[in-house]
Amino acid sequence: MNNFCFVFLPLQKFLFMSNIYLGYHFTIEPKELGSEILVAELGEKAFESFTETENGISAFVKKDLWDENILDDIYILQSEEFKIEYTIEEIDQVNWNEEWEKNFEPIDVDGKCHVRAPFHEKTDAEFDIVIEPKMSFGTGHHETTHMMIQHLLEMDVKGLKTLDMGCGTAILAILAEMKGAEPIDAIDIDNWCYLNSIENAERNNCKHISVYEGDAALLAGKKYDLIIANINRNILLNDMQAYVDSLNPKGIILFSGFYEEDIPFIDASCTEKGLTYVKKLQRNNWVSLKYVN
Numbered sequence: 001m002n003n004f005c006f007v008f009l010p011l012q013k014f015l016f017m018s019n020i021y022l023g024y025h026f027t028i029e030p031k032e033l034g035s036e037i038l039v040a041e042l043g044e045k046a047f048e049s050f051t052e053t054e055n056g057i058s059a060f061v062k063k064d065l066w067d068e069n070i071l072d073d074i075y076i077l078q079s080e081e082f083k084i085e086y087t088i089e090e091i092d093q094v095n096w097n098e099e100w101e102k103n104f105e106p107i108d109v110d111g112k113c114h115v116r117a118p119f120h121e122k123t124d125a126e127f128d129i130v131i132e133p134k135m136s137f138g139t140g141h142h143e144t145t146h147m148m149i150q151h152l153l154e155m156d157v158k159g160l161k162t163l164d165m166g167c168g169t170a171i172l173a174i175l176a177e178m179k180g181a182e183p184i185d186a187i188d189i190d191n192w193c194y195l196n197s198i199e200n201a202e203r204n205n206c207k208h209i210s211v212y213e214g215d216a217a218l219l220a221g222k223k224y225d226l227i228i229a230n231i232n233r234n235i236l237l238n239d240m241q242a243y244v245d246s247l248n249p250k251g252i253i254l255f256s257g258f259y260e261e262d263i264p265f266i267d268a269s270c271t272e273k274g275l276t277y278v279k280k281l282q283r284n285n286w287v288s289l290k291y292v293n
Contacts, residue, residue, distance in 0.1 A: 020062070022089070028082060037076045038057065112127060130203055143284055149171070157226055173201065174200060184209045216242040226252050233259075241273060
């Protein structure tokens, strides 16, 4: 997973497009993890844009690319772990550029870090990050990304070899470079995130970020001073040993992507593998934890 927030539309490809679309409006319980999985699966189909809603997501597909079996092999719809319902509507004459601009608001984190799209005006924030997220995650709106930014703002990361695992839009990797971290590896299993991270790193004139498509298997033999992992509880627990094996002595790990009630599971795994708890941040029921080796 990536930094959870949905970003809506691939601007370069759909800068101003009028066409007939079908909109699928999904209600999802539990929303956060279910939405992430559903978007990933729909992204393998002809669906080309997504918006986050109060109770789930909306997904859009061109009518001439649609067929009645388009959802037949979407695994999460058959899963008993999630309750998902949907409605469908036909949408005519969609201006994707207008929709994207309408739905994306700039983010200010503690007055120090400003995350914005290219069409927003620059502010005098110390760290000004410009992203054009497309169909990937991590705009900074979600609580977990916001907390990870807060962690980085508090830290001296100059010269630290850094990993941004589940990088999404590469916001955290970009901020780490702006604060002096180098070199930086940004990894995501999702192809859209991989491509978008490359673009966003270039857009912010980053020189020390290398982006890779894949999972924790890519960490074999690598070592880092700082690991940033904003994913979800199950993946973090599954890959914890790989993170610990990749952490240099006195290295730092920042975790997020899970709820307060998940802390005992994360902490038990970290403690068992020799990590020491340092700090917790919390926004609503989401948490972010800092550990050292």
